[in-house]
Amino acid sequence: MSAPKTVPKDAQVMIQILKDMGITEYEPRVINQMLEFTYRYVTTIIEDAKIYATHAKKSTVDADDIKLAIQCRMDQSFTSPPPRDFLLEVARQKNQTPLPLIKPYTGPRLPPDRYCLTAPNYRLKSVQKKVSSSAGRISVPRLSVGAVSSRPSTPTLGTPSVQSVGSKVGAPVSLTGQRFTVQIPPPQTATSKTAVPSTPAVPNVLINPSLIGSKNILITANMVSQNSAAESLKRKHEDEDDYDAL
């Protein structure tokens, strides 16, 4: 290559900022990360400001628009924890209730099922056709949304693509009875990187919320094991009939 590279001006500015803030030791990657963040933040703000300006029928973006954009973004992405007096008040209320007594001999002490992540995340359909689940093809026919108290025609989750189970479904999936056969790729170790929240608001899957209502949907990305036979449930003593009934 040519002569020693000079650090670009932006990076020099960033180095200076870090120095001013008293940060003396940092990895070289930090500068890149900071620059990227700066660029992304500034462009987001300016784009927002442009939208606000056009909304206000102004021809140019001015300082007020920028201020508004910053404020809105701040409330959205850079939230801060609640203020102290609010916390003190909430804590005071919470601490008034006495500690609950502990029931003896109840096995594993866990919250009610709907708050746990212990429900199975798949259900096998009974094999009617000839078993073509030959070697190499993992046959988990149906990935059902594992509501614990699910009824037979539970909405099922289908993804058109094989690759990523968590892909965004473009149009709202109509869930009232469509069943897709899902072919799950062989379990990889990195499958469960996605978060496993037990709330309806799962980031990677678009479900029509109105159909779900208040049912607690548990969607886990944990993939199946190789065995296509009846599979393990997490809780040994749980009544398995709930899940098999169709």
Added chain:
Amino acid sequence: MAAVQGGLIDTEEEKDIKTEPSSDGCGNNNANDGRLHNASPGTTSSGGSNKPAAGAAEDQQTLLAVLQFLKKNKLTESVEILRREAGLSEETDDPKGLESSGAGSGGVGGNADAGSGDANSLLSRVSVSSSAVSASAAPAPPKAVVAEDQPDVNVVLSAYSQQGDPALYDVYYSGLKRFIETVLDCHRAELSQVFYPLFVHMYLELVYNNHENVAKAFFEKFSGDQECYYEDDLRILSGLSKKEHMRGNETLLDFRTSKFVLRISRDSYQLLKRHLQERQNNQIWNIIQEHLYIDIFDGMPRSKSQIDAMSGSLAGEAKREANKAKVFYGLLKEPEIEVPLDDEDEEAENEEGKPKKKKPKKDSMGSKSKKQDPNAPSQTRIPLPELKDSDKLDKIMYMKEATKKIRLGPETLPSICFYSFLNAYQGLTAVDFTDDSSLIAGGFADSTVRVWSVTPKKLRKVKSAADLSLIDKESDDVLERIMDEKTASESKILYGHSGPVYGISFSPDRNYLLSSSEDGTVRLWSLQTYSCLVGYKGHNYPVWDTQFSPHGYYFISGGHDRVARLWATDHYQPLRMFAGHLADITCTRFHPNSNYVATGSSDRTIRLWDVLTGNCVRIFTGHKGPIHALAFSPNGKFLASGATDGRVLLWDIGHGLMIGELKGHTDTIYSLKFSRDGEILASGSMDNTVRLWDALKAFDDLETDDFTAATGHIHLPENSQELLLGTYLSKSTPVVHLHFTRRNLLLAAGAYNP
């Protein structure tokens, strides 16, 4: 004394005759009451009278604001009518002219005091100036009106009162500095404590009221004078030059609204007060009264070193009352379990207490004292899970191991076994060992949790439900049969979090593992199926630490939202919330009796909370950096803490005092552990060393006589060198976790960082 609207004017005249001393009988706090009702000695009592007074003042100010507004818009007739009806006299509607520095008579001092009165910090932030003005207008000749940036209506509506001309803050501060330099040596150290909080509050006030240039100049001139241990805070402040910068910073906002606590002896305080009540120093006096809480004690003034030892926290020191509550620091009685003399396990399954043929050894822990230890909580103070058979077996194993425990001391130091995590690429963020040292868990920045087996025994998952139905449930080794041999491996990886895992804790019965992460959840994993059971949501911000209670069932978590929560495994919401810290909670530990929780925070204080009531029973200040390590001594009486300043501080929980300081480390201390009997304290730090300290000796030379307990004076012996028993260097591996095995072998863990 209820404030009467019209009556306000009348009491003013009397007020300036009244001299200052009446209003501040006990501590600065009562300056609030100096309001417009100085005439009544009853106002020296704080609290109640404040509220109605404050309400009246606010109304008064609103009235004045309205008056002014009408005047501005030339609605003179309305002005007249309003004045007549509200009973305001002609001269009282001058809202400008907050006390200027050179104003008037001693009466003005009283006014100033009255004016600052309603700054009951958390509740009423209404501008003080207007009420003060209305008060002072009557007796004093028209004062020099200082041109303010925010005249008239805005003054009332601004949330932060303007105490004087911003350009003169410089003068006030220098004046105070000069005064303190001329004071007697013995008082100077104590009075110098005032500098830092005053500086910060004045600066924040200037910033908040948009006097940016003045603020910058003020900062540049005086920031160099502050103590060195406030350097980090000052750097943060220097980057804060606009009001908008303060908006998202909760810590700063809390700092502004809470009072900085100073402990000053009565003599020094008298000196200070006398000086500040001179006419030209009213401004500083107001500011001090508004933002500082001066906890007065009778006795000798403290020396600089004593003060330095205790200061450093974000909110000053702790008031004496905060550390007065009774703390049950004793241990719970151990249940009596028969220990068979021979090694047969079957015999251990007998019920406790049943006499056996072979005269088994009684459990030495429980039966010594039949009487209740007065310092120990009762068994039923908080509900604790009862012991299951497996727990009893565990306890028996524990006692057997305890007999083989090596007694440690300055002569017999423990051997240290270091577990280095290789190829972690600086991703290791948390480590924990089980109590019997059979498993290690590591939390990583890639959001995984990995569990390793320390012993040759491999980790196995429980069989699937179908297979379980096939095994013979009556066989003796059913516990082995339920394990699936096909899944045996040295380590297991647990996936589930979506952010780096910052806290890890095994349950005492080795069935569960807790992990807390930057994604705001705490997850409970089963160590029998190696899968996630529950995700506890509550913190919406990173959770920096979590720990299971020594009795199982309860656990605590603390994080960025400045609140520590107590959970039980079978409740999806927390049972207790411990709120009070000013900054993130970085470390949470249970007391050995599970009745108290200690939390260390970035605001450089440690608080001890009562699980039963949720109250804060102790506040320990003295560290100069965020606290990252806490350890209770096995007897429950003492607490050791380590922070980024490299010092280990020792605290007596019962008295609420600092009893020792261990200097030696040069970098942040991330782990502290007492040996099984409390003879040795091991500390591990980022400077790649493990140091062993003689804990017995450190706690031995305690002389907490009444004087010390009453005033909180501490005399820390400079004996760090004698207490240091050994320093052990690792090869560029910061020590993240320490653990004493049941036989007093020290295990250490860290990630190799070349």
